Amino acid sequence: MQIRFALSSDLPQIVEIYNDAVLHTVATFDTVPRTLEQQEQWFEQHGAAYPVLVAERDGRIAGWASANRYSDRQAYARTAELSLYVRQDQRGQGIGKALFERLLAEAKAAGLHTVLSRIVEGNDNSIHIHNLHGFDTVGTMREVGYKFDRLLNVVLMQKIL
Numbered sequence: 001m002q003i004r005f006a007l008s009s010d011l012p013q014i015v016e017i018y019n020d021a022v023l024h025t026v027a028t029f030d031t032v033p034r035t036l037e038q039q040e041q042w043f044e045q046h047g048a049a050y051p052v053l054v055a056e057r058d059g060r061i062a063g064w065a066s067a068n069r070y071s072d073r074q075a076y077a078r079t080a081e082l083s084l085y086v087r088q089d090q091r092g093q094g095i096g097k098a099l100f101e102r103l104l105a106e107a108k109a110a111g112l113h114t115v116l117s118r119i120v121e122g123n124d125n126s127i128h129i130h131n132l133h134g135f136d137t138v139g140t141m142r143e144v145g146y147k148f149d150r151l152l153n154v155v156l157m158q159k160i161l
Contacts, residue, residue, distance in 0.1 A: 001095065003102045006052040006064060008043060013061035014054070015039040017085050026120045026152055027085065029145045045069065050080055051106040055095045062090040065099040067107045070116060078113040100129060108161040115161060120145070121153035135159040 006014065019033035034042075046052050052066040063086035070079040082103065086096045107115055119126045121140060135157040145152040 001057045003055050006054045011039050014064050017087050063095045065103040080112050082117045115159045117157045119155045130157045
C-alpha cells in the first residue's frame, strides 16, 4: 500500500468511496451523493495548506483522508477538520490508521495548528482511533443531525499539533 497526495485523476474513486458512506452510514451527514463536479470543486479548495491523501493498493484507491478548511474566516486559517473514509471492502486492514497518521504529519508540515473531528456518537472505532492519536473530546453536540429517520448526537474532538 502506498499513501500519497491525491491527484485530480483520483477524484472518481474518492467520490465513489464517499458516496457509499453517504448512502449507507452516518459517518457523514450528507444525505445526497456528490457529483464528480462537486468533488472537483472540493478538491480545488484544498491546495498545499489543506492536504488530501489517498491510500493506493494494487492500482486502486482503498481510502482517502483530508484536512478541510474549518471556516472561511481568516482567524481560523490554521484550524482544519479531518475527514477520512476507507472503501467498504478494505476496512480493518490498517488503511485508516496509516492515512490518519500521515494526514496529521502533513497537516503539521503545512502549518496547521489545530485539527478538529466531528464524529457521530456511537462510532466507537473512530473515537478510539482519535484517542490513540492524542485527540481530546471537547464536547457533545446534541441532536444536531438527522439521518436514517433518527436524530444524532455528534462528539467534537480536537488535537493541537
